[in-house]
Amino acid sequence: MTMTNILLCGVGGQGTLLASNILAETAMLAGFDVKKSEVHGMAQRGGSVVSHVRFGSVVHSPLIRKGECDLLLSFEELETLRWSVFLRPNGLVLMNAQRIMPMTVSGGEGIYPDTISERLTKLPARVHAVDALGKARELGNSKCVNVVLLGLMAKQLPVLPRTIWEEVLESRIPAKLLELNKKAFEAGWGLA
Amino acid sequence: MQKKKKISTSSARAVLSGNAAIARGAWEAGVRFASAYPGTPSTEILEYLGTYPEVDAQWAVNEKTAMETVIGAAYAGARSLVAQKHVGLNVAADPFFTVAYTGINGGLVIITADDPGMHSSQNEQDNRFYARMAKVPLLEPSTSQEAYEMTIAAIELSEKFDAPVLLRTTTRISHSEGIVSMGERREGPAREFIRNLAKYCVLPHNARKLHVKLEERMKELEVYSNDCPWNRIEKGDGKIGIIASGISYTHSRELFPKASFLKLGFTNPFPRDLVKRFAASVKNIIVIEENDPFIEEQVRALGIDCIGKDRIPVCGELDPDILHESLREFIPQAFPTRVAAVDVPVPLRPPVLCPGCPHRGVFFLLRKLDLLVTGDIGCYTLGAFPPHNAIHTTVCMGASITNALGIGKAMKEKIHGRLAAVIGESTFLHSGITGLIDTVYNQGRHLTFVLDNSITAMTGHQPNPATGITLKGKPTKKIDLTALCRAAGVDHVVDADPFDLQGLEAAIKGALAKAEPTVIITRRPCYLLKDYKPEKSPIQLDRAKCVKCGQCWKLGCPAIERSQADGKTVINATLCVECGLCAKVCRPGAITSISVKSGDAGSLNAEANTMKGPGKNINSEKQAQLKKTDHNTNSKKEPTK
Known part of the structure; x- marks a missing residue:
């Protein structure tokens, strides 16, 4: 039984929820059983957010175990560090090289580690950091950073055909933003 | 307010959350009426139900009124649903226990969404005990598919056994998603209210007989329990x-x-x-x-x-x-091999008030004035976190006002003039108004803040009676909070703009000086409301002038950072929404804002008075004016939401 375990992490407000929704629906349409889990509510107010997405022939628990995450799609550097404990050996990290200071750092209670990329390269994992936010800005809207990252991830998941990704994007994204998001997906695909 | 994506009625399979699956199941089971007060993790059930034209779905003022309303609908023959978070069932417990006695007419499913782990709650009570205590059948789904199937079954069981049915989810069921195979809607039988005193009127004489019947029903249900598809x-x-x-x-x-x-x-x-x-x-x-x-x-x-x-x-x-x-x-198998944890402390990232949040200025002043503050349940509970540290008690919905009354009674002159309660407008209407009446009746003298941001924000923007819009998005009578407080007997009720810090501070001092109960209503819509387009105040930061005094950090704004290199302030342009509040607190004048002038309180107040609801609620002329202003001053920066 092959199972793919993907963790999406970031900061509340970055669009991780939409990204995980699109991933889950794509997995279903590609013929897999799929489960997704995240917590709404208080954590979304600028807090640390994480979505678990699992797909395979049969999925029971919606939660990924520590050490079983195949792919960590991270929207923010510090969050990559926080959730990297879920990675399996030789797991893949796709990271948006963006930093958002938590209030604890601004308040002087903590230090934002300044060498996150270096530290990640020491892990027994494959790490790929990209400037997805920069790409999104180039396209004229920083909000489509989540779809840039989806494109980046999609290229690493050959079991999910690109045509299905595009079908789901079309059904999920409002018409007036579709063209922009298609470009964002393409841009992310090209970053890999 | 945000409209939920409608669940497709055509496709046979979809990836649905437990909450969406419950809504879908209820719709298919012929549910015609539903009510709830928003509460994580239950909120989306009613939001999804509201998208079905066949379902009359509404936001109630609190869980008790929701429960009583659906009981009425069920008595009158409508298949009905009520949903609440676990602590919401505490509020609705009184009618819940009694409907177990009376039974129903149209099928009634009661959803309790528990929160193990307390992701968004003040306790992790296990509401399965409510089923045992009230003698109500209980269903516990494990997946979205089961949440869907059990909701349909709950309606059938309810009518078969003449009993309300409790369906208990948890956060991981409500908010996890899985594939659901769906069916079609089947209307329930046409029924109406049938007068039956012995059944619906729980005078002791009737209730004694109803209790005997309830015990018999539980025996029949145990036979079902031993031989049902769910076990x-x-x-x-x-x-x-x-x-x-x-x-x-x-x-x-x-x-x-x-x-x-x-x-x-x-x-x-x-x-x-x-x-x-x-x-x-x-x-x-x-x-x-x-x-x-x-x-x-x-x-x-x-x-x-x-x-x-x-x-x-x-x-x-x-x-x-x-x-x-x-x-x-x-367990014979080994633990999965973990990648060694990264060898550096990872600073916590607790939830924070959003950039542009109207509550921020209130907590800045509460901290500055060092008041003892009783808090309540909503986004503003975040005022308890650093750097605000400006809320000192939080018990449950509505408790801020009555906690303050009690503290005042216990400490008397030791606390008079330094005691305030903070409550949002939705929570005030939920159960704060009774506490305010209690305060007036029993001659309390603390200051109550009603933070009116025009929406129930923490749970994801549900309209409430102060919004003047229904769950279905239709206009309705909008409650007058000032008149309500006055009618409760508070003579000193003033409006304030939380972005006018000078005016608000003066209002607070004025209220605290009075030896009577007082109310300040701060009026500014939640910044995240899609139709709210406030005037922008683009910020300029002259870092040479920054003296690291930390005033701006005390605002607790996610867009205001402290440079790890030189300790001075940095504004994160991606996060900043140009509300201009930081320019108002910056002492050395390092942060300036082009549209912020001292003494502009009057114009801000006038503006705030036109913005008591989301855009739909603002009359069109004023809305057009606001939009014009917005276009003139809007910069190219876009907020990240």
Whole structure:
């Protein structure tokens, strides 16, 4: 039984929820059983957010175990560090090289580690950091950073055909933003 | 307010959250009426139900009024649903216990969404005990598919047994998503209210007979429980027998691929005969459930020994790792190999008030004035976190005002003039108004802040009576908060703009000087409301002038950072929404804002008075004016939301 375990992490407000929704629906349409889990509510107010997405022939628990995450799609550097404990050996990290200071750092209670990329390269994992936010800005809207990252991830998941990704994007994204998001997906695909 | 994506009525399969699945099941089961007060993790059920034209769905003022309303609808023959978070059922407990006695006419399903792990709650009470205490049948889904199927079954069971049915989810069921195979809507039978005093009027004389009937009903339901599709034995090797319900079942299936399972989905009345049969077929029994030993105690009461809460934590949410740790001697497989944790402390990232949040200025001043502040339940509870540290008690919905009344009574002149309660407008209407009447009646003298941001924000923007819009997005009578407070007997009720710090500080001092109960209503819509387009105040930062005084950091704004290199302030342009508040607190004048002038309080007040609701509620002329202003001053920066 092959199972793919993907963790999406970031900061509340970055669009991780939409990204995980699109991933889950794509997995279903590609013929897999799929489960997704995240917590709404208080954590979304600028807090640390994480979505678990699992797909395979049969999925029971919606939660990924520590050490079983195949792919960590991270929207923010510090969050990559926080959730990297879920990675399996030789797991893949796709990271948006963006930093958002938590209030604890601004308040002087903590230090934002300044060498996150270096530290990640020491892990027994494959790490790929990209400037997805920069790409999104180039396209004229920083909000489509989540779809840039989806494109980046999609290229690493050959079991999910690109045509299905595009079908789901079309059904999920409002018409007036579709063209922009298609470009964002393409841009992310090209970053890999 | 945000409209939920409508669940497709055509496609046979979809990835749905537990909450969406419940809404879909209710719609298919012919539910015609639904009511709820928003509460994480239950909120989306009503939001989804509201998208079906056949369902009259509404936001109630609180969970008790929601429960009473759906009971009325069910008495009148409509298949009905009421949903609440676990602590919401405490508020609705009074009618809940009684509808168990009267039974129903149209099918009634009651959803309780519990929150093990307290992701968004003040406790992790296990509401399965409510079913046992009230003698109500209880369903516990493990997946979205089951949440859907059990909601349909709940309506059928409710009508078959003349009983309300409690369906209990947890955060991991409500907010996890899975594939659901859907069907079509079937209308319920056309029924109306039939006068029947002996059934619907619980005078002691009637209630005594109803109680006897209730006990008989529970016996019939136990027969069903022992032989229903929701409680099933899944045969394994028989060495280990797992009894599990809810999300715990899904974790357990992964950890014990060879074990025998008794999968329980209908847990009150308890399927005693089935449990005995299962116990006889396996060697070791392990009961796996979150929070309290609801199932375990009933297994033990049958004289069956088992492993359970002696090893599995009562506190917090369970996950496969915690279960593996608790039950490692029964699990042959090794722990997954973890990548070594990164060797550096990772600073916490607690939730914060959003950039542009109208509550920020209030907490800045409460901290500055060093008041003792009783808090309440909503986004503004975040005022308890650093750097605000400006809320000192939080108990439950509505408790801020009455906690302050009690503190005032206990401390008298030691606290007079330094005591304030903080409550949002939705929570005020939920259960704060009764506390305010109590305060006036019993001659309390604290200051009550009603933070009116025009929406129930924390749960994701649900309209409320102060918004003047219904769940279905239709305009309705909008409540006048000022008149309400005055009618409660508060003579000193003033409006304030939380972005006018000078004006607000003066209003606070004025209110605290009075030896009577006072109210300040701060009026500014939630910044995240899609139709709210406030005037922008683009910020300029002259870092040479920054003296690291920390005033701006005290605002707790996510867009204001402290440089780790030189300790001075940095504004994160991606996060900044140009509300201009930081320019108002910056002492050395390092942060300036082009549209912020001292003494502009008057114009801000006038503006705020036109913005008591989301855009739909602002009359068109004013809205056009606001938009014009917005276009003139809007910069190219866009907020990240």
